[in-house]
Every structure is written in structure tokens, then in C-alpha cells.
Amino acid sequence: MHFYVLTLFPDLIHTIAGTSITGRAIKNGTITVDTVDIRDFAVRKTGRIDDYPYGGGAGLVIEAEPVFQAVESVRKKTSQKTRVVYLTPQAQVLTQTKVEELAGEEELILLCGHYEGIDDRVLEEVVTDYISIGDYVLTGGELGAAVLIDAVSRFVPGVLNNEESSQFESLQDNLLEYPQYTRPEVWHDKAVPGVLLTGDHAKIEAYRRSESLKRTKERRPDLLEKSYRISALVYGPEETRQRAERLISEMSRYGAVLDYDRKKLQKTRRTVHYLDLYVIPTGLETEISFAERFRNLIVTDTEGRKPLAVLITCGEDKGEKAFLENKGFSVLAQIPESDLADDRVAATALGLRERIDRSV
């Protein structure tokens, strides 16, 4: 991954990015961070790149031309399509989903403003993405650019070693991480929760999920509203089942798989909550009809919102979508089974997470 940072303070970027894990990644060539000093493109003899705002008001505004020329200078090295991200408080706040989406790029141009910002006309021409790192105002975009480089780099293969990386990140499924403990077993009279010492993985997973939920409820109740309990309701061919499973394991650490070829499940009433998301194959030729198989899914407790369904379309729709909508589901997406092939499932899962984040 190549980052190009346009800034008035290149040293600041090099100091932060050159430290710790990103510093190691720069040294071994896994990422590159090049800076361009906007001042080098001053058009006035005085070397100044800022001026008073039209209409009056406090502060200085960075002129359009030096920024434009700085971007042009980088464009000579990058593809014409490379995205230009402007760090500004006047934007959507960066999320883990957005970070992951940006990590799919090969190179990024990051533009940092200072003072009262940059002449809007050049932003209109060059910027593709506006990103804030939080609802507060910093003195410039450099810290935002450093945050973005750090968060995006973690997704670049080879940046984190085995011990540093985890398949699932806190926040990836809109839940905060459960508490962690290391030795000693007792510290200041506080013992590590006993379940963690049992070696029973299923119990430990259940405990961690409930701790994650508890912590999210206490500290970030807003996130909980985007935290879906994701399950695959599978039946039919083995390959389809596996693909549905792969999809949910990409989307959530705690995804569940329910085998709806089992008569017992078909006969059991299953109440569906508005924070449930079901991945369900459709268009399959099977002995019993879709409506018969899922007759006992009962949507309740919706609090004015609908549970979500993601349909894996394995053949022509035979009324499955309408059936689920009549039950009270909102169909978030219909995705062809081919989008779940091994090399595409991660991108498909990311796309769905973006839609979930937007839909709340």
C-alpha cells in the first residue's frame, strides 16, 4: 500500500508513521509513506500559500493553486484513478468498515488542511472522499492522516505478524472487545474469571460474547443498534451451505448456522428479533417448499424496525423474497451464489457491512 500525504508539516507524518508497527512496515517495504510539502508549490514570490478569506472572518485559507499543483505532482506517480482523501471535521467520522474499504486500494492520496481550511474550489476538483476522525476540531489534518495510515495499514498483508493480528477485530461486528487478562491469575485480590481457565472453547466463546454485549451496552449503546446477530439458515446442496457459512463467518465473530433440512428445526417456532440478520439461500429445487420450510419463523418484538434477510440467489426467485417480506423481514440484499466464491466472499461481506451501517 502506498500513501502519499500532502501537508504543510511532513515531519509530523514521518515521525508518527515511522514509529512502531507502521515504522517496521515502512522499513521492510510493506507500505510506503511519501510526503509532499504543499509549500513547495507556492505561486507567490513571498512563498506564502495562505491568504485572508473572502467575506472576512478569522484565520487564513490555503490557496487553491498550490494544493492543485501538489496533487498534480503526485498524480505523475500514481494512477489517475487514485482516491484523494481530504481530512476534515466536516465529514462522516471514520469507521472500521470504511478503513477496511480503503484498505482495498493500492494507493491513497491524503490531503491535510491547516488554519481555516483549503479554498473549496480545489477541493471540488480533486477530492474523492472527505473523512473526519471525530467530532472535534484539530489544528490540522495531519493527525487524521496518521490515524488513517495506521488503521488502514493493519489490513495490509504482512504489516501485522501472527501475534498482532486477529481474524476478527473489535468493532468489525459493531461490538466492543471483551475484557482481556494475562498472568498472574490473581492480582490485587482480583481473580481472572474462572471460565477462562476451563479450556472449554464453547463456554469461553459464549462468555466473551456476553461480555462484549455487556460492555457495548454500557459504553457504546449507539453501536448496539448496528450489531446484528447473524445466522445462516442453510439447507440443500453442501456447497451452498458452505458458502453461506463462509459469508457469515466473514461478517461476524459469533455467526450461527442452523440446518433447516432438519425436520425438528422446521417444526420449532423461532422468534425473530429486529437485530437478527438471516442469510438464506433461495431459488433451490427442493422437496418441500420454501414457505413450508420456514413456516415457523415468527417476527416479533420489532420496535418499529425490521429484521434483515440476505438472500443467496441460487436460481430463479419462486416467491421467497415476497414470502420473507410478508413475514416482516426487510431484504437487505440478493446476492448471486457466485459472489461467495472463495476469492470474492470477503469483498461481498464488506459490502454487506457497509449496507448495514448505512441502513441504521
Ligand code: ADE
Ligand atoms: N482536521 C481538523 N479537525 C479534523 C478532524 N476532526 N478530523 C480530520 N481532520 C481534521
